[in-house]
Amino acid sequence: MRPSRFCLSLLIACCALAQAAPLPAVQVRGSQALLPWARRAAEDYMARYPGSSVTVVAGSSAFGAQSLLDGNADIALAHGAMPSSWQSRLARSGVKLAQIVAGYQALLPVVSPDNPISDIDPLRLRAVFTGAIVDWKELGAPPGPVTPLVGPPSGGQAWREAVLGPLGRFAPHSALIGGDWAAQLSRRPGGIAIVTAAELAPGLKPLTLSGLRADPA
Numbered sequence: 001m002r003p004s005r006f007c008l009s010l011l012i013a014c015c016a017l018a019q020a021a022p023l024p025a026v027q028v029r030g031s032q033a034l035l036p037w038a039r040r041a042a043e044d045y046m047a048r049y050p051g052s053s054v055t056v057v058a059g060s061s062a063f064g065a066q067s068l069l070d071g072n073a074d075i076a077l078a079h080g081a082m083p084s085s086w087q088s089r090l091a092r093s094g095v096k097l098a099q100i101v102a103g104y105q106a107l108l109p110v111v112s113p114d115n116p117i118s119d120i121d122p123l124r125l126r127a128v129f130t131g132a133i134v135d136w137k138e139l140g141a142p143p144g145p146v147t148p149l150v151g152p153p154s155g156g157q158a159w160r161e162a163v164l165g166p167l168g169r170f171a172p173h174s175a176l177i178g179g180d181w182a183a184q185l186s187r188r189p190g191g192i193a194i195v196t197a198a199e200l201a202p203g204l205k206p207l208t209l210s211g212l213r214a215d216p217a
Helices: 015-018 031-048 061-070 084-093 122-130 156-164 181-187
Strands: 007-013 025-031 053-059 073-081 097-111 147-150 189-195
Touching: 015 181, 025 031, 025 061, 031 053, 031 073, 031 097, 053 061, 061 073, 061 084, 097 181, 122 147, 147 181, 181 189
Parallel strands: 025 053, 025 073, 147 189
Antiparallel strands: 007 073, 007 097, 097 189
8 A cells, every 4th residue: 555645647548549530629537636737738739739629527537437438538537546446347348548647646644743653554554544443552652542534535436445445444433524634633633634745734743654754756
């Protein structure tokens, strides 16, 4: 498991592009997280090739994959590696894909600044979010209940697989939250969350993963 790095991908239906006209009307669909980048790329492409047309529609990684299956998209925007279930469906459909990594996004486990732990290994992090570890004493901190805080992850199913494994479920005692992560942790000192590097703010203490700190490099 490598939850500290998250892949932003373009999945291209090779069979669709190979049959396209010289200046095709390209349909791009998928993850909201890649929308700003995809729009800039579309504008640049149309400026370079007058007469071309690129339509970008945002939704989710699953929406992009389904659009490929339905023949409604040439390029799917996937936030994270394509979930194994979607890879199997696409393989059965006969659609051949070329994957291009557009970038990486750092994910960081965070706790309250008062929490004494500073490092956690990936297997223990998974155990926390699946419910196998329920008390901080199992992580070397004073006894107390661990509360995994779960927000709507921008990576969808791929994010879940990265943290929980392909068959994992969030712990029953997880708290589904939204909004300010620091405010949520201040109300739940025994909480732990996973945020993007862009969401890191005062009031959030990032943990290293087996001594490794997620950063742009």
